[in-house]
Amino acid sequence: MHQPPIPHIDAEDPEIAGLIHDEARRQHDKFRMIPSENYVSLAVLEAVGTVLTNKYSEGYPGRRYYEGQQLIDPLETIAIERAKSLFGAEHANVQPYSGSPANLAVYLAFAKPGDTVMGLSLPMGGHLTHGAAPTIGGKWLRPVQYGVRRDTGRIDLDEVRDIALRERPKIIFCGGTALPRTVDFPGFAAIAKEVGAVLAADIAHIAGLIAGGAHPSPVGHAPVITTTTHKTLRGPRGAMIMTDAEHASAIDKAVFPGLQGGPHNHTTAGIAVALREAAQPSFRDYAAQVVKNAIALAAALQERGYDLVSGGTDNHLLLVDLASKGIAGKPAAKALDRAGMELNFNTVPYDQRKPFDPSGIRLGTPALTTRGLTEVHMPQLAAWMDEAITAAAKDDEAPLDRIAAEIRDLLSAYPIPGWSD
Numbered sequence: 331m332h333q334p335p336i337p338h339i340d341a342e343d344p345e346i347a348g349l350i351h352d353e354a355r356r357q358h359d360k361f362r363m364i365p366s367e368n369y370v371s372l373a374v375l376e377a378v379g380t381v382l383t384n385k386y387s388e389g390y391p392g393r394r395y396y397e398g399q400q401l402i403d404p405l406e407t408i409a410i411e412r413a414k415s416l417f418g419a420e421h422a423n424v425q426p427y428s429g430s431p432a433n434l435a436v437y438l439a440f441a442k443p444g445d446t447v448m449g450l451s452l453p454m455g456g457h458l459t460h461g462a463a464p465t466i467g468g469k470w471l472r473p474v475q476y477g478v479r480r481d482t483g484r485i486d487l488d489e490v491r492d493i494a495l496r497e498r499p500k501i502i503f504c505g506g507t508a509l510p511r512t513v514d515f516p517g518f519a520a521i522a523k524e525v526g527a528v529l530a531a532d533i534a535h536i537a538g539l540i541a542g543g544a545h546p547s548p549v550g551h552a553p554v555i556t557t558t559t560h561k562t563l564r565g566p567r568g569a570m571i572m573t574d575a576e577h578a579s580a581i582d583k584a585v586f587p588g589l590q591g592g593p594h595n596h597t598t599a600g601i602a603v604a605l606r607e608a609a610q611p612s613f614r615d616y617a618a619q620v621v622k623n624a625i626a627l628a629a630a631l632q633e634r635g636y637d638l639v640s641g642g643t644d645n646h647l648l649l650v651d652l653a654s655k656g657i658a659g660k661p662a663a664k665a666l667d668r669a670g671m672e673l674n675f676n677t678v679p680y681d682q683r684k685p686f687d688p689s690g691i692r693l694g695t696p697a698l699t700t701r702g703l704t705e706v707h708m709p710q711l712a713a714w715m716d717e718a719i720t721a722a723a724k725d726d727e728a729p730l731d732r733i734a735a736e737i738r739d740l741l742s743a744y745p746i747p748g749w750s751d
């Protein structure tokens with residue numbers, strides 16, 4: 331059963347209620363390993379389902395364009411103060427609707443159409459919004475892209491510096507969406523300073539690890555920090571931009587009125603609740619365990635002959651190159667999903683295959699860690715993965731449903747937040 335209960339949807343719209351209950355069951359029965367996903371607490375779920383969704387609040391606390399902000403102003407102020415205190419930032423904007431609009435606000439704040447901007451390329455592990463061709467940044471700006479080295483699978487700061495010196499970008503994005511290694515924020519900061527660019531650290535994937543002390547922080551190195559709130563940070567779908575004092579007003583103006591209208595106040599409440607949770611000692615344990623689990627899973631897969639981009643992981647995420655296993659990423663991901671292990675197919679650096687049919691799979695440990703699984707479970711998980719991938723490589727579907735049942739059995743002892751049968 332979905333928690334919190336949804337009796338009014340059950341009664342008034344059984345069609346939608348049925349889908350929600352089935353999705354809750356699906357999320358309960360599987361190893362969810364898409365590294366950008368998680369399980370939020372019931373408190374966060376409750377916050378985003380409140381009357382706050384009824385209210386318009388264009389502007390910022392104390393400077394609104396609509397009346398009736400007596401309670402919204404303190405709510406948003408609490409969210410801002412919690413973000414600042416959790417990350418040690420001088421300024422926070424909690425209004426971006428999601429990670430992509432947050433990055434767009436950075437472009438709007440610090441670049442003009444046609445200006446050069448720089449980021450990690452999509453096939454090398456960067457995010458679409460870091461300058462990929464089909465995006466607004468790719469079309470309206472002049473993106474130049476850096477990659478990772480073929481031999482190490484890691485970013486080469488000498489290459490980043492060479493490109494930056496040659497191209498003189500207005501903005502440099504660091505961070506990514508398929509980067510298994512620690513981001514060198516001081517290294518990027520030195521390059522940005524040398525070329526006079528604004529360094530924007532996109533910590534969407536690793537914000538929870540940073541908040542929990544399991545990854546170095548960009549604060550003090552990157553004057554602008556964007557993040558989603560719904561990945562390792564374990565809040566509702568949304569985003570924040572944190573800045574130093576100097577860049578605060580440009581970002582606030584870019585988010586509103588530059589890009590958005592009214593903030594989603596119910597999301598702001600969910601962010602505030604999640605930020606309070608992330609400030610508890612137990613969140614540090616969670617962040618450390620996410621990394622421990624990822625390292626254990628990486629080791630167990632390598633023991634079974636799997637080829638990991640960069641040779642392992644420092645964070646929550648693994649990128650596996652299946653080229654040596656005789657199967658592409660997409661059929662492997664489909665077989666794994668049927669076998670109860672949900673992850674995504676992904677390009678690997680220097681992929682010989684096409685982006686929609688690439689060589690790799692991307693997976694991570696945030697959601698399974700939230701459920702309470704630890705490094706002792708990772709060898710068994712790797713064994714299940716290996717069995718399903720090996721079967722799929724031989725077009726053998728027979729073991730998949732059996733593995734899914736075994737996984738359901740194990741996971742029934744690690745319920746998702748608030749689960750009741």
Ligand SMILES: *Cc1c(COP(=O)(O)O)cnc(C)c1O
Pocket residue numbers: 366428429430431433456457459505506507532533534535558568
């Ligand atoms: C997920 C992600 C985003 C975009 O977030 P959305 O909420 O999906 O728009 C931006 N940057 C990075 C690095 C991400 O991983």
